[in-house]
Amino acid sequence: MTSAVYRNAPASFLFSLVNPSGLPPTKIPLIPGKEGNAIHCNSGYGPTFGAGHDLRFGNASNSANSCAVALNNSYQCPTGQNATTFFTGSQTFAISEMEVFGFEK
Numbered sequence: 001m002t003s004a005v006y007r008n009a010p011a012s013f014l015f016s017l018v019n020p021s022g023l024p025p026t027k028i029p030l031i032p033g034k035e036g037n038a039i040h041c042n043s044g045y046g047p048t049f050g051a052g053h054d055l056r057f058g059n060a061s062n063s064a065n066s067c068a069v070a071l072n073n074s075y076q077c078p079t080g081q082n083a084t085t086f087f088t089g090s091q092t093f094a095i096s097e098m099e100v101f102g103f104e105k
Contacts, residue, residue: 006051009038011103014055014075020089026078034074047100050074055087057098065092 012035014028030038037051046057052073058066069087071077077086084091 004040004042004044006037007039007041008036010035012038012049014049016087019086021078021081021086023078023081028071028075028078031072031074031076037074047098057095064094067095068092 010030012030016023016026016028019026034051038049040048040050040053040056042048044059046059046067048056050071050073052070053068054071054073054075056068060066068091069084070091071083071086077083087093
């Protein structure tokens with residue numbers, strides 16, 4: 001059985017160092033009022049961010065189409081950018097490496 005829960009993380013944000021749009025490093029903030037859906041914890045997925053799975057990594061992230069992006073559910077896509085292709089140029093993708101950062105005050 002897969003269990004799922006959202007975590008409140010009001011200081012959360014996503015970021016892009018490089019993207020297909022050629023924007024400089026970009027911070028992607030939480031949409032005000034969506035802090036309670038910042039992180040999605042689900043044993044059926046890898047790291048997942050946002051209520052609409054704004055950024056989801058599958059358990060088999062190196063397999064085609066196991067990862068997906070759909071910004072604007074909990075994290076605000078940069079103005080003028082496509083919410084489903086901003087990070088990679090495609091809504092679904094595979095990865096070979098991942099880094100997840102956490103900050104503590």
